[in-house]
C-alpha cells in the first residue's frame with residue numbers, strides 16, 4: 001500500500017500524533033494521501049471504519065473516493081465509513097439531532113429557487129439582481145455565524161438594518177415550514193455542538209478521525225465544525241492548496257489555512273512537490289500564471305512526465321467559430337491519437353457558454369456529458385414530482401404544497417389558494433394544517449374545498465405508508481394516482497412531453513435503486529436529492545463521452561486533453577470580479593483550469609461574441625499574457641498574428657464527415 005506513495009506522502013499518511021496539514025499544489029497527490037490514509041487507519045492503526053469520516057467538496061468527489069478506497073480493501077472492513085460532503089454530514093447530524101434545534105426529523109431542505117422566492121416575497125420585489133444579492137448576503141452572514149438578532153444589533157445603517165430584518169423574516173419562515181437551507185445544514189449542527197455538550201461528545205466519540213479534502217474552500221462554519229469535532233484529540237488530516245481557493249463568493253476563506261496553524265500549535269505541515277498529473281509545459285504555464293498572485297505559502301511543483309507539446313492558444317473569429325473549431329480540433333486529435341471521447345474535457349467560466357458548444361457537438365454527433373450545469377433534478381417535471389415527496393416528508397413545507405397542489409391542476413382556484421394562504425399566515429400555521437381548520441372550511445365553497453381535502457388526505461395516507469413501503473413502488477403508485485403522464489401530454493407538445501415523461505421514469509428508476517440498495521425510504525430519498533441538487537448531477541454511468549464542465553465543477557478532477565474556452569476579458573476574469581477587484585480569485589480559477597490537463601491543453605478566445613443579440617468586440621484575457629512565451633503556440637492577436645482562418649460551416653462539415661468516416 002505505502003509503496004504507491006512518495007516519501008512526503010508516506011509521511012503524511014503515517015503521521016498520527018496530532019493534526020496534520022498537507023499543503024501542496026495541484027496534482028501533487030493530496031487526494032491520494034486521503035484515500036491511502038483511510039486504508040492505513042483501518043489496516044495499520046486498527047481503527048474501525050465507523051469512526052472515520054472523509055469530507056470532500058462534491059458528491060462526485062465523495063463517490064470517487066469511496067470507489068478508490070474500495071479498490072484498496074474489502075467492503076467488509078469499510079463498513080460504516082463516512083465519505084461525504086460537509087453538507088451531507090450536516091444532514092446526517094441534523095436527522096439525528098433535529099429535535100434539539102427545534103426541528104422534526106422529517107424537515108425539508110429548501111432549494112435555492114425556493115429560498116429566493118421567500119426572499120422575493122419578503123422584499124416585495126421581483127428584481128432578480130436585488131434578490132440574488134440579498135440571498136448571498138444572508139448566506140454570508142449565516143456562514144459567518146451571525147444570527148438575525150445579532151445582525152439587527154450590529155446594523156449601523158438603514159440599509160443594513162433592512163437587510164437584517166429580511167434575514168429575520170426569512171429565518172422565521174424557514175422555521176415555520178420546518179425547512180432548512182443549505183447553510184443551515186452546517187450552521188445548525190455547529191450551534192448545537194456549542195450548546196449541547198452531550199450531543200457534541202456523542203459525535204466526537206463517533207467520528208474520531210477526520211480527513212478533509214480541498215480544505216482551502218472551507219468557510220468559517222465548516223472550519224468550526226471540524227474544530228468542534230476534533231477538539232480533544234486534534235485528530236485530523238486536512239489537505240489543500242491556497243492557489244485553488246475559488247469559493248470566496250460562498251464564504252470560503254483561505255485564511256482558514258493559516259488559522260489552522262494558530263489554532264493548533266502542534267499542527268504538522270507537510271508539503272508535496274512532485275506533480276504526477278501534467279507534463280512539464282502545462283505545469284510551467286500554471287506556475288507562471290499563479291506567480292502573479294501574492295503568495296500565502298511558498299510552494300514548488302515539478303513533474304517528470306516529459307516536456308509535452310506547447311500549449312495551443314487560438315483566437316477564433318466568433319463564439320460560433322470557437323465551438324466549431326473546438327469540435328474539429330477534438331475530432332482531428334482523436335483521429336490522430338486514437339484517444340477515447342472520455343479523455344477530453346471542455347472547460348468554461350460560466351454555464352451560459354455551454355449552449356453553443358453543445359450545439360456544435362450535437363451537429364457533429366460527438367457524445368458529451370455536462371456537469372455543473374442544469375442538474376437533472378432542476379428540471380421542471382422532476383421538481384414537480386419532488387414537491388410531492390417533500391410534502392410527504394414534511395406537510396408543513398409550504399413551497400412544496402403550492403407546487404404539488406397546482407401540478408397537475410386539480411380544480412383549486414387561485415382565489416381559494418390566496419384565502420388559504422391568508423388564513424394560514426394569520427394563524428401562523430402551514431397551508432396543509434389550514435386545510436383542516438373549521439375557520440377556513442367556512443370560507444370556501446364545497447366545490448373548491450373538496451379537491452383540497454382530497455389532496456391533503458392523499459398526502460396524509462402517503463405519509464403513513466412512506467416509512468414502511470419500498471420507495472420505488474410507492475412513487476409509481478403516486479404517479480398513477482395523480483395521473484402525471486396524462487397531464488404532461490395535455491399540457492405540452494408530444495415531443496417535449498415524451499422526453500419529460502422519460503425523465504420522470506428515470507427518476508423512478510433512480511429512487512427504486514436508492515430504496516433497494518441503500519434501504520432508503522421515500523422520505524430519506526427526498527432529503528438526499530435536495531443535497532445532490534446543490535452541487536452537481538447524480539451518478540453518471542461511465543460512458544465514452546467528452547466532459548463539459550464549469551471551471552468550478554472541475555476542481556480535483558483530471559483529463560488527458562483539455563480545452564479551456566472563452567479566455568477573454570470580462571469572461572475570465574469575469575466582469576464582476578474585475579469591477580470588485582477580485583481578479584486574484586479569477587486567476588486561481590485559471591490555475592485550476594490549466595492544472596486539470598494531463599497531456600495537452602488548448603486555450604481559445606474569440607475576437608467578437610454575441611451578447612444579448614449584439615456583436616461585441618472582445619479582448620483576450622490578461623491571463624494569456626502571463627503564459628511563458630516559450631511554451632505556447634499562438635495563432636491570433638496575442639502575438640500580432642491573425643485569427644485562425646475561419647472555416648466555413650460547409651467546409652467544416654465536409655472535413656468532419658471525412659474524419660468521422662475514418663474513425664468509424
Ligand code: ATP
Pocket residue numbers: 004005006009024025026027028029030031032033241244275276277555556557558595
Ligand atoms: P488537485 O489539487 O487537483 O486536487 P491532488 O493534489 O489532489 O490534485 P491527486 O488527484 O491526488 O492530486 O493526484 C493527481 C494524479 O497523480 C492522480 O492521477 C494520482 O493517481 C496520481 N498520483 C498521486 N500520487 C502519486 C504517486 N505517488 N505515484 C504515482 N501517481 C500518483
Ligand code: MG
Pocket residue numbers: 030031032213556
Ligand atoms: Mg485533489
